[in-house]
Amino acid sequence: MGLFSFKSKKPDEAAPETAARVEPRADAAPTGKQPGFFARMRAKLNRGNSWLTYDLANLLPGGRIDDAVLDELETRLIGADVGIETTEKILGGLRGMVARKELGNLDALLTALRQSMLGIVAPVSRPLEIDAAKHPYVILVVGVNGSGKTTTIGKLARRLSDDGRKVLLAAGDTFRAAAIEQLQVWGERDGVPVIAQSAGADPAAVIFDAMQAARARGVDVLIADTAGRLHTQSNLMDELKKVKRVLGRLDADAPHEVLLVLDAGQGQNALTQAQQFNEALGVTGIVLTKLDGTAKGGIVLAIADRLKIPVRFVGIGESAEDFGVFDAESFVDAVLTPARTPGEAA
Numbered sequence: 001m002g003l004f005s006f007k008s009k010k011p012d013e014a015a016p017e018t019a020a021r022v023e024p025r026a027d028a029a030p031t032g033k034q035p036g037f038f039a040r041m042r043a044k045l046n047r048g049n050s051w052l053t054y055d056l057a058n059l060l061p062g063g064r065i066d067d068a069v070l071d072e073l074e075t076r077l078i079g080a081d082v083g084i085e086t087t088e089k090i091l092g093g094l095r096g097m098v099a100r101k102e103l104g105n106l107d108a109l110l111t112a113l114r115q116s117m118l119g120i121v122a123p124v125s126r127p128l129e130i131d132a133a134k135h136p137y138v139i140l141v142v143g144v145n146g147s148g149k150t151t152t153i154g155k156l157a158r159r160l161s162d163d164g165r166k167v168l169l170a171a172g173d174t175f176r177a178a179a180i181e182q183l184q185v186w187g188e189r190d191g192v193p194v195i196a197q198s199a200g201a202d203p204a205a206v207i208f209d210a211m212q213a214a215r216a217r218g219v220d221v222l223i224a225d226t227a228g229r230l231h232t233q234s235n236l237m238d239e240l241k242k243v244k245r246v247l248g249r250l251d252a253d254a255p256h257e258v259l260l261v262l263d264a265g266q267g268q269n270a271l272t273q274a275q276q277f278n279e280a281l282g283v284t285g286i287v288l289t290k291l292d293g294t295a296k297g298g299i300v301l302a303i304a305d306r307l308k309i310p311v312r313f314v315g316i317g318e319s320a321e322d323f324g325v326f327d328a329e330s331f332v333d334a335v336l337t338p339a340r341t342p343g344e345a346a
Contacts (some may be wrong), residue, residue: 058263203243271307
């Protein structure tokens, strides 16, 4: 089985009983988290030691928390793409606690820091919900070139398929023949059909055809790829709006999810991209890829704080197992906790 499972909402929960969530498998660990994925994310974010908390103890004069320690934390947060506004929000709370003498030692500081970070990311830690009443449930995937859109689609399709969903892919990136071929390779690998036309075809027409095919075949989930574009390219952004309008003609609620794929290594530029795509299309969920690269994960905090858009998934590598549901506690603990040493138990 994959790392994900679909679990129906309980009757007393807010979402309809027909909804299903793409979330970490409940049997992965007593906490419901994914220990394997968590451990890999922690190792890749920290490369041995926590970039945020490493060596802080050496900065404590006599064990006291003072401005020098908070200034160092501020420098590290800004350097990790958390952004000035979000960093000030975190540090403002900590400075107030220091002034009230509520942080007596390093452990108290780290506990308060963890709670502050969780307060920012927990509200956006919301798994993708597939409404079983929608046939098909349409996911429109958008983002700039190089963000990892097509790979994300392939990994998501595999997870959905593994969990018993009938999936269809639409090759809406018709500007690059390679993009069509790449999606077809993922489809063959995952056993998922792909609706495609030749390079240069109208993307809206391709996705329209895919929607009709999905209905005829009784598909559960239609995932539509789109051409990568810069958020500043208004003509191409208008084309995405056209795709959205065309889908709306077949189903007034479609697309049911506008999933924006962002390269975490882009730092604050990723935040700008998210703002522009959200203004143009109304983004309903975000995937942050390439957390295994130079990114330290701070952009997750910036996006959560500034935009409040749900973060559905994170990617930490090329394999399907390196694509997981975003979990606020696991993410914050990965940032704050040093990676396992070679001799430490898994």
